[in-house]
Amino acid sequence: MFPYIPNTKQDEQKMLEVLGIDSIDRLFDDIPEAIKLGRRLDLGKPLSEIEVSKKIKSIANKNIGTDELVCFRGAGAYDHSVPSVIHHLISRSEFYTAYTPYQPEISQGTLQAIFEYQTMIANLTGLEVSNASMYDGASATAEAAMLAAANQKGDTIVISETVHPQTRDVVKTYMRFYGVKVVEVPAKDGITDMEALKDIVTSDTVGVIIQTPNFFGNIEDCTEAVEVAHANKALFIMNVDPISLGMLKTPGEYGADLAVGEGQVLGNSLNYGGPYLGFMAASTKQMRKLPGRIAGQTVDLDGKRAFTLTLQAREQHIRRDKATSNICSNQALNALAATIYLGALGKEGLAEVAEESAKKAYYAYNKLIATGKFKPVYDQPFFREFVLETTMDVESLNAELASKGFLGGYNVGKDYKSDKNLIMFCVTEKRTIEEIDCLVKAMEEISW
Structure with missing residues (x-):
């Protein structure tokens, strides 16, 4: 009956006898007939x-990825270098098969890895405490909004239009079921309109969310936004790119209450969109409100260094739908990859990756504009992504580039309405000057 499950007819009959039923179909009696498929799955012989x-x-060989194409696309998922040591270490069975560390006495290795991860994220963001990893950057941002809504007076989350569109959608979904309004602040010249922010943020605002570098790659100065949020007793939530923190001002330096973001860039491959990991760091004042789990350092009965889960109510087991967080299992293997990445690079190495990405992005920006086929869109400093205007349809341009071996830029028109053709290119430290020059040459060869 089930050719892909290696049970003989005799095996099936024995199991049915133990269960006291006469057919496998009886196992599915609780499912209404109207929603059953009514036939065998078309799996072939x-x-x-x-x-x-x-x-x-x-089937797998039909995929075309960054091994086949030179990648100049970002928009939330980035083709950074992944040192070989990462795959070697995360493939060890001690980590690869480890489960949630409920029992510290048998989970010291996993707990230490989480503790080291938390320490690095706290150092990176300039904040005092970090939790264990979260599902991804978007849900981490939504969890931060939930934290603000649960602990501040008011009913509104204010989020900038320059935050990644998918992140904004996730925040709106979470808040809709939490009974909190989400108000967007418009963009002006590729960054948050600060005057509009001042008008929108009120005493009913529980949290203000700004991303830097933002979706367009532009760097946002959050100094004034932090002041506006705190003047109205709202939490300031800063969505940041961890690589950029190798050279830019940290959330801690800005005075942010919470820092969140996507950690895919920290030693995790593109993975066709996942799994990724979200991170969250907070000031000491918000420490006990953090969702998920936190690993702490202590000493055992012999005075030796030891690790355990701490500050953890695990309320989702008890309160279920009334819990303040849905974070249960975490992306520990992805977080381990991030830990190894940060440990392998060190402070200087991370700064070098950030600086190389920025320098090469500016090189590509100037070279593409020099072709005469692109115009600058925003007069803002950017990190590794930039938006250009072109006279050619973006999808057609990317199809031409794909035929020449390039994964072209992101079509900004998918998320932001415009009467112009806007394309966003991304340049990481992996891209060489020769690859950038080849991209420029390909642009010059394309008929416009």
Whole structure:
């Protein structure tokens, strides 16, 4: 009956007898007939292991990724270098198969890895405490908004239009079921309109969310925004790119209450969109309100260094739908990759990655404009991404580039309405000057 499950008819009959039923279909009696498929799955005939392997590989080979194309696209997922030591270490069975460290006496390795991760994120963001990793940058931002809504007086989250569109959508979804309004602040010249922010933030605001570098790659000065938020007793939530913190002002230096973001860039591959990891760091004042788990350092009965989960109510087990967070399991393996990445690079190495990305992005920016086929859009400092205007349809341009071996820029028109053709290019430290020059040459060869 089930050719892909290696049970004989005799095996099936024995199991049915133990269960006291006469057919496998009886296991699904609780499912209404109206929603059942009503036929066998169209899986084809059974295949041998060799045949299955060949079939899966043939399907996988249809994918075209950054191994085949030179990547100049970002928009939230970035083609940074992943040192080989990361794959070597996270593939060790002690980490690869580890589960949530409920029992510290048998989970010291996992707990220490989480503790080191938290320490690095706290140092990176300039804030006092970090929790264990979260699902991704978008849900981490939404969790920060939930924290603000649960602990501040008011009913409104204010978020900049320059925050990643998908992150804004996730925040809106979370807040809709939390009974909190989400108000967007418009963008002006590619950054948050500060005058509009001042008008929108009121005493009903529980949190203000700004991203830097923002979705367009532009760097936002959050000094005034922090003052506006705190003047209205709202928490300031800063969505940041961790690589950029190798050279830019940290959330702690700005006086942010919470720092969140996507940690994919820290030693995690693109992975076709996931799994990724979100991070969250907070000031000491917000420490006991953090969602998820926090690993702490202590000493055992013999005075030796030891680790355990701490400041953890684990209320989602008890309060369920009334809990302040849905964070249960965490992305510990991805967080371990981030820890190894930061440990391997060190402070100077991270700064070098940031500086190389920025320098090469500016090189590409100037070279593309010099072709005469692109115009600058924003007069703002940027990090590794920049938006240009072109006369050619962006999708058509990217199709031409793909035929020449390039993954072209992101079509900004997918998320922001405009009567212009806007394309956003991304340049990481992986891109060489030769690859950038080849991109420029390809642009010059394309008929416009």
